[in-house]
Amino acid sequence: MSNPLKGEAFSGTAQVGTLFGTSNGSLTSHHCTGSVVSSPQGDIVVTAAHCVYSSSGAKTGLAFVPDYNDGSMPYGVWDVSAVYVAQQWISDRDPDYDVAFIVVHKSGSSTPIQSVVGADTLAVDRSYTALTTVIGYPSDSNEPITCTNYTSEFSSTQLQWDCDGYPGGTSGSPFLTDVNSKTGLGAVDGVIGGYETGGDSPDVSYSVHFTTWVSQLLAEAESKN
Structure with a gap:
């Protein structure tokens, strides 16, 4: 699906x-x-x-x-x-x-x-599951994209985040929580990367789980x- x-x-x-x-x-x-x-x-x-x-x-x-x-x-x-x-x-x-x-x-x-x-403020040792906005720049586009979904625990050291449309170029995109609707600033507790350097398909992304x-x-x- x-x-x-x-x-x-x-x-x-x-x-x-x-x-x-x-x-x-x-x-x-x-x-x-x-x-x-x-x-x-x-x-x-x-x-x-x-x-x-x-x-x-x-x-x-x-x-x-x-x-x-x-x-x-x-x-x-x-x-x-x-x-x-x-x-x-x-x-x-x-x-x-x-x-x-x-x-x-x-x-x-x-x-x-x-x-x-x-x-953004750096956040570590947060829950594996949080409502997360990810903003990225696909290599095949000159416009940024945004999507919001919950993260999940992929492993003890990695987060998984599901949203389609995040191909090459979006590596390094911040995992933002507690985003202020007026300023757009939030807490960053991950970046696209880690497992499969962030994912080998555009619909599933990964991040290192930020710790100390x-x-x-x-x-x-x-x-x-």
């Missing part, structure tokens, strides 16, 4: 954006999603580790574009200057550690991205930033 829920295109939300590759100072194609997460310096985005760290190390030439929509970049382009992933991901691509924090800066500006677009190690990784990114 097909999933009756399907991601719908919408205008976007300020703190969620897409990751582009860059070449000679210009954007190329977008390939993953990320969201600004609250931090003291205000310059950190959470995404999936497989989006930003490959077998050869941290990927270079990346840029984050918040609230991207069909060529519109209302908050500009933010270059990725550092990538933080768990040692378990570096060592053997452990799907239970498919989470990354990246540091972003806008050329010519000292204002942190959090001050411009707001930020995720907040420790964020703290590491903050301390070295």
Whole structure:
């Protein structure tokens, strides 16, 4: 039976954006999603580790574009200057550690991205089952999509979330709970990734179940930033 829920295109939300590759100072194609997460310096985005760290190390030439929509970049382009992933991901691509924090800066500006677009709060050790909104950027579209459904426990370390229309490009999309209807901000307790790097079909997505190690990784990114 097909999933009756399907991601719908919408205008976007300020703190969620897409990751582009860059070449000679210009954007190329977008390939993953990320969201600004609250931090003291205000310059950190959470995404999936497989989006930003490959077998050869941290990927270079990346840029984050918040609230991207069909060529519109209302908050500009933010270059990725550092990538933080768990040692378990570096060592053997452990799907239970498919989470990354990246540091972003806008050329010519000292204002942190959090001050411009707001930020979601990081949530760990939450229930496996929660009403969750997932916002993502499919690679074959220039518009963000959104869908809301309950997560479930896929395993002790992984969440499952069912909604059709989340193909490649939506990796790193935030699992948002307690979303404020006015601001669009919420608590992020997962990102598309993990098992099957987030799922091998567009109607079922997965995420690492965020526990204490995720907040420790964020703290590491903050301390070295």
